[in-house]
Amino acid sequence: MDKINKLSFEEALKGLENTSEALKSEDLTLEDALLNFEKGMKYYERCKEILDEAKQKILVYDRSKGELQDFSS
Amino acid sequence: MAIKPISVAQLNSYIKRVLQTDPLLGNVSVIGEVSNLKFHGLGHIFFTLKDQNSRVSCYISPDDYNNLRYELTEGMEITVSGYVHVYDRGGSYSLNVRDISVEGVGNLTLAYEKLKAKLEMEGLFDFKYKKSIPKFPKQIVIISSDTGAAVRDIIKIIKARNDIINIIVYPCLVQGEDAAADISQGITEVNELFPETDLIILGRGGGSIEDLWAFNEEIVARSIFLSDIPIISAVGHETDFTISDLVADKRAATPSEAAQIAVPEVSLLKETIEDKSTELFQRIKQIVQYNNLLVDRHNIDALKSKISDKIKMTEMYVSNLGRQNIYSMETILFNCSMRLEELKSRLDSLNPYAILDKGYALISNENGELAMGVGAFKPGDFLTVIFKDGKIRCSVNKVIRGK
Numbered sequence: 001m002d003k004i005n006k007l008s009f010e011e012a013l014k015g016l017e018n019t020s021e022a023l024k025s026e027d028l029t030l031e032d033a034l035l036n037f038e039k040g041m042k043y044y045e046r047c048k049e050i051l052d053e054a055k056q057k058i059l060v061y062d063r064s065k066g067e068l069q070d071f072s073s
Numbered sequence: 074m075a076i077k078p079i080s081v082a083q084l085n086s087y088i089k090r091v092l093q094t095d096p097l098l099g100n101v102s103v104i105g106e107v108s109n110l111k112f113h114g115l116g117h118i119f120f121t122l123k124d125q126n127s128r129v130s131c132y133i134s135p136d137d138y139n140n141l142r143y144e145l146t147e148g149m150e151i152t153v154s155g156y157v158h159v160y161d162r163g164g165s166y167s168l169n170v171r172d173i174s175v176e177g178v179g180n181l182t183l184a185y186e187k188l189k190a191k192l193e194m195e196g197l198f199d200f201k202y203k204k205s206i207p208k209f210p211k212q213i214v215i216i217s218s219d220t221g222a223a224v225r226d227i228i229k230i231i232k233a234r235n236d237i238i239n240i241i242v243y244p245c246l247v248q249g250e251d252a253a254a255d256i257s258q259g260i261t262e263v264n265e266l267f268p269e270t271d272l273i274i275l276g277r278g279g280g281s282i283e284d285l286w287a288f289n290e291e292i293v294a295r296s297i298f299l300s301d302i303p304i305i306s307a308v309g310h311e312t313d314f315t316i317s318d319l320v321a322d323k324r325a326a327t328p329s330e331a332a333q334i335a336v337p338e339v340s341l342l343k344e345t346i347e348d349k350s351t352e353l354f355q356r357i358k359q360i361v362q363y364n365n366l367l368v369d370r371h372n373i374d375a376l377k378s379k380i381s382d383k384i385k386m387t388e389m390y391v392s393n394l395g396r397q398n399i400y401s402m403e404t405i406l407f408n409c410s411m412r413l414e415e416l417k418s419r420l421d422s423l424n425p426y427a428i429l430d431k432g433y434a435l436i437s438n439e440n441g442e443l444a445m446g447v448g449a450f451k452p453g454d455f456l457t458v459i460f461k462d463g464k465i466r467c468s469v470n471k472v473i474r475g476k
Contacts, residue, residue, distance in 0.1 A: 009342075010208060013342075013345070016349045016350075023356040024356065037353055037357040040349075040353045041350065044346055047342075047346040048346060051339055051343050053237055056238060056240070058232075058242075059241045063243075068241065071240070071242050
């Protein structure tokens, strides 16, 4: 379960969608349903974590110095 | 002063020296229309440059041809720059072209169409080579002029939509003779320096076809094709179509549109995951409710009374069965005793002792066996006479046979 914390947004969203889809199945035991739900919530938390990070960097590559610098437009 | 006759070779050699030492003819630009364009083996190119009144033969070496920014086409008007070269053996001269420039929409369109056809034939525009644009990029590189409006627009729109993605601006020339080589180098370098980049936006703002020409050059097309990182081409306005657009993995009509295509809106993503989590909650609630219902339907009390009903039924069945058994046993017993009585009376009628009641007696030998005649005895034997009321032991004196 702890590897969910390392998923990319794309993977976590896929996981969330898959568990949501799996929960729609009619022949699901209560146990499986609860497991799926728990997993789904973990995926959701991961997605949310990524979206809330908001540590955007805007840089410019200085070709003569060969280094990245803050970009001020 | 009269000149004494000279040889043909001497004449041509002299003309060659005069022409090829002339400073003007050593570096001359000439405007004309391309005709008789011929590509020879080994990459030599010959054509005739003409105007309404005159024509001149032209030659381009393979190296110079590869560095041209335009595809040559019959009928296009070009400006060639080069020098006059004399073939002294043939007594002819030609213009050896170092570079050409093309102006005007009509002429540039001819060059554009020529390159497009060539690259299309090679498969550079094939859909099978197009890389998919990642849905959730983490890092994006903008290859453009760092002072241009295009970069500002792109960054502004990305920031408004998405406050997570990292943006790197890779500055390069987007206009003029050296632009194509610079862009091409940029694409290659970004692939090497920032391989973790998810997407490149390559572009510039609007301008004339001449302004945008770098994006119609072969060297740029080939670099785009070779890029491992997916590229969105965003050159000029909606109506501008460039070779870059065709080779790139995706065309955006404008730099602004490129920014919209490139990054998802974080607010929408947040909505999506909230929806999904609500869906999860609702669904699990449904499932739990459904299971509660199932438990209710099969609750223990109901089960108990069901079981005790079952037990009662079984008991009744068993006791019924018992009663039936007893009845059958009685019948059998009754039948048996009847049969016994009958057998007894039949036995009675056969009892040999019954005859004694009538005054007869029985005679048995020493072993107690009934004697059926005199043959069973000889003189001296003992016999027993059995009466109704007792026995007499006798001994035999004489045996008389016959009546």
